[in-house]
Amino acid sequence: MFLLLSLVAVIPPPPELAIRSVAYIRADPAGIGTGFVVAGQPPRLVTCRHVVGGRKTAEVFFPRFGPSWADRADVLANRDALRASEHLVVGKVVAVSDELDLAVLELPSVPAGVNGLSLAATVPPPGTAIWAVGCRGDQETLWNVSRGVVRQRGPLRDGYYWQGKKLAVDAPGIALQLPVAEGDSGGPILNAAGEVVAVMSAVRRRVPGTSIGPDATAIRTILKLPTPKPGAAASDPLTRATVWVSPTATDRRTAGVVVDVRRKWVLTSNAAVGRLDRVGVAFPIFDRGHPVGDRGAYQDPVTLHLSGHWAIGTVIARDADRDLAVIELDRLPETATALSFARSEPKLGASVRAVSHPVGLEFVFAHSTGSVRQQGQLKLSRDGGNVPATVFQLPAQARAAGGPIVSEVGELLGILSAADAPAGIGYSASVNDARAFVAAIPIVKLTRTLRKLVEEYGSVPKLLALVTTNADMALSLNTECVPARLRRAETRLKAGRLSDAIADLDRITERHPQHAAALRLRAGVWLEKAKPKSAQADVQRILGFDSADENARLLSARAYAAVGDEPKAAAAFVAVIRLSPDRLPDVLTAIGRHADALTAKGVGSPGEWLALALNAVAKVLPKSELARALTAAPNEPTARAKYLRALCGDRK
Numbered sequence: 001m002f003l004l005l006s007l008v009a010v011i012p013p014p015p016e017l018a019i020r021s022v023a024y025i026r027a028d029p030a031g032i033g034t035g036f037v038v039a040g041q042p043p044r045l046v047t048c049r050h051v052v053g054g055r056k057t058a059e060v061f062f063p064r065f066g067p068s069w070a071d072r073a074d075v076l077a078n079r080d081a082l083r084a085s086e087h088l089v090v091g092k093v094v095a096v097s098d099e100l101d102l103a104v105l106e107l108p109s110v111p112a113g114v115n116g117l118s119l120a121a122t123v124p125p126p127g128t129a130i131w132a133v134g135c136r137g138d139q140e141t142l143w144n145v146s147r148g149v150v151r152q153r154g155p156l157r158d159g160y161y162w163q164g165k166k167l168a169v170d171a172p173g174i175a176l177q178l179p180v181a182e183g184d185s186g187g188p189i190l191n192a193a194g195e196v197v198a199v200m201s202a203v204r205r206r207v208p209g210t211s212i213g214p215d216a217t218a219i220r221t222i223l224k225l226p227t228p229k230p231g232a233a234a235s236d237p238l239t240r241a242t243v244w245v246s247p248t249a250t251d252r253r254t255a256g257v258v259v260d261v262r263r264k265w266v267l268t269s270n271a272a273v274g275r276l277d278r279v280g281v282a283f284p285i286f287d288r289g290h291p292v293g294d295r296g297a298y299q300d301p302v303t304l305h306l307s308g309h310w311a312i313g314t315v316i317a318r319d320a321d322r323d324l325a326v327i328e329l330d331r332l333p334e335t336a337t338a339l340s341f342a343r344s345e346p347k348l349g350a351s352v353r354a355v356s357h358p359v360g361l362e363f364v365f366a367h368s369t370g371s372v373r374q375q376g377q378l379k380l381s382r383d384g385g386n387v388p389a390t391v392f393q394l395p396a397q398a399r400a401a402g403g404p405i406v407s408e409v410g411e412l413l414g415i416l417s418a419a420d421a422p423a424g425i426g427y428s429a430s431v432n433d434a435r436a437f438v439a440a441i442p443i444v445k446l447t448r449t450l451r452k453l454v455e456e457y458g459s460v461p462k463l464l465a466l467v468t469t470n471a472d473m474a475l476s477l478n479t480e481c482v483p484a485r486l487r488r489a490e491t492r493l494k495a496g497r498l499s500d501a502i503a504d505l506d507r508i509t510e511r512h513p514q515h516a517a518a519l520r521l522r523a524g525v526w527l528e529k530a531k532p533k534s535a536q537a538d539v540q541r542i543l544g545f546d547s548a549d550e551n552a553r554l555l556s557a558r559a560y561a562a563v564g565d566e567p568k569a570a571a572a573f574v575a576v577i578r579l580s581p582d583r584l585p586d587v588l589t590a591i592g593r594h595a596d597a598l599t600a601k602g603v604g605s606p607g608e609w610l611a612l613a614l615n616a617v618a619k620v621l622p623k624s625e626l627a628r629a630l631t632a633a634p635n636e637p638t639a640r641a642k643y644l645r646a647l648c649g650d651r652k
Helices: 016-020 072-077 079-084 216-223 237-241 301-306 431-439 441-457 463-469 471-477 482-494 498-511 516-528 532-543 550-562 566-579 581-601 606-620 625-630 637-647
Strands: 022-027 031-038 044-047 057-061 088-097 102-106 129-134 144-156 160-162 165-167 171-177 188-190 196-199 210-214 242-245 254-260 265-268 278-282 310-319 324-329 351-356 366-378 387-393 404-406 412-415 425-429
Touching: 016 022, 031 129, 044 216, 072 079, 079 088, 088 216, 102 216, 144 210, 171 196, 171 216, 171 366, 196 216, 210 216, 237 242, 237 351, 237 404, 242 265, 254 412, 265 431, 278 301, 278 324, 301 310, 301 566, 324 431, 366 425, 387 431, 412 425, 412 431, 425 431, 431 441, 482 498, 482 516, 498 516, 516 532, 516 550, 532 550, 550 566, 550 581, 566 581, 566 606, 581 606, 581 637, 606 625, 606 637, 625 637
Parallel strands: none
Antiparallel strands: 022 031, 022 057, 031 044, 044 102, 057 088, 088 102, 129 144, 129 188, 144 171, 144 366, 160 165, 171 210, 188 196, 196 210, 242 254, 242 278, 254 265, 265 324, 278 310, 310 324, 351 366, 351 404, 366 387, 387 425, 404 412
16 A cells, blocks of 8 residues: 555645736737746746747736736726736747747836746656646636646657647647646646646647646746756656556557556456457656656567566456456566555545546556546446446546556555546446456466366367377367467478468467467468468567567568568568577578569669668667678679678578
8 A cells, every 4th residue: 555645635726926927918819828927037928839929029917916806807907007007018029939839028027026936846747736827718717726637747749739830749748637728828837836847738639638738848948047957756656556558559548557466467447458368568667766658658569578668468357347357467577566455435525546548648657636426337348237336537538448546545446447438537347346356366267277278188188199299180189279280280381281271370360369379370371472461460469469579570570571661671670689689690581582582573672672671780780790791881782782682691
């Protein structure tokens, strides 16, 4: 058990002193927004670039506390009085940045009591409570204060559009669970100390209740201020217990939660794993204790495997009605921790916290907060019946299921179901049912193992010996004996009986769609039969869960080359070398064979292919004989192609 109170504890609202430094901005005819004065001289105001648009100046209104001080109509009706007290000034735009979506206005003066806001030295970690001050245009009041929570942080890879132009692409940013509307743009996001950690700028419309904006690092950049070096932090146990299931899937963002470190068990959504028996699982990456939320850091399975952030998961138990599944991993990193189930169902209105990988957001391992709305009998699967379930107020998504939901003291209350729910609502099987489901797994796992042995070998003892000595006789005793059928397929391949071998391999993969050995064999046959797309389909089934299968990646490279996608082929060969430098001879053989195929067909350019592939491989082997030999390659195209082909050896 662990405490989350330090992250979700209530923080005091921004004091009047902080609100004094926040301004309402009008860059007529269309631009409205919010800005804030930063501490220091001369007085400078920061807002969003899209607030000021192409204007060189803008009206800047500061709050003058008193009756109706925040009433929009009253503020606009008293311009003369506000000018006289310097609560309305005209700011001059002195810097704009499309890359950061920030603008700086130089002010002639500021009202008494406006000292400016300080910038936070670091961006707070996910789960931290924050405040925002904004002047949204659909309200009659200005300087509205909102409370939210940090979901994640990192580069804003997707940016956002404004008047047909994309802003803030790759800007250092932050994602927030915070209500934001037009007019709030440019408003400050404040931490418990009243320091600015980010700027409100846009919403991610596909992600319920989520807004984004450039962080304090971006503000320092446009102000040309030095950026403090980020310090280390204690990693959050909730993030360390969360994983990303099937990170290579393109149609969903499934999370899971470690519930048993010793057994390496992960609880997730059954709908998320579907009919798969095995899945790839990615663990969170930490940088000085801070979780890396940039989804790009998790897009290369080979890198994740080599850094210890990838595991192969085997589905050992399912409950379709309750939308639960347990995956057994082949490994866990030392940073992983497990969550314990709550002993009882949560009370209505209790605060909760969750982690998920939202679809439509460039961040993963994103945190959110909410509360328990109700318990009842709900339908969590399309074909199942009603089961005991909990209803949560959370920014949940059906396609981003499997993430943990925990109480204020860090006990597991459930996992987000893939069942469709109204906006801002998430479902989970009851904690009592989830706990019982996991507790029953040792028996389920034993039964599953025995059933698998019977399916593959039958009940005849001598079948085990016959598998390797007489596959045909073994199959006469049990037609579904997978090892015997695989053995016979290998024998048929050696005899050149490709179609018969395919028939055996098809029979295996019909019942075991992720049987790696059968898929590799069949992919090789498809390549022999000039069907590279079929080969690639088989290989991708393997790589979906086992990113380190060198033979599958070698087959993948050959398939890409055969369809003419030479850049992807070269990248796949590089992946093989990264996983195992000893496979260089096999890689060179395959590269040379593709060059020979191009020559025989009279298509493409064998020389260009050899240069592309060999240079790509040499980059990951900079001290190899290959790298040294490439530096001596002649420049004349024909001689160069012949020289490069010779580097691959005479392996026709």
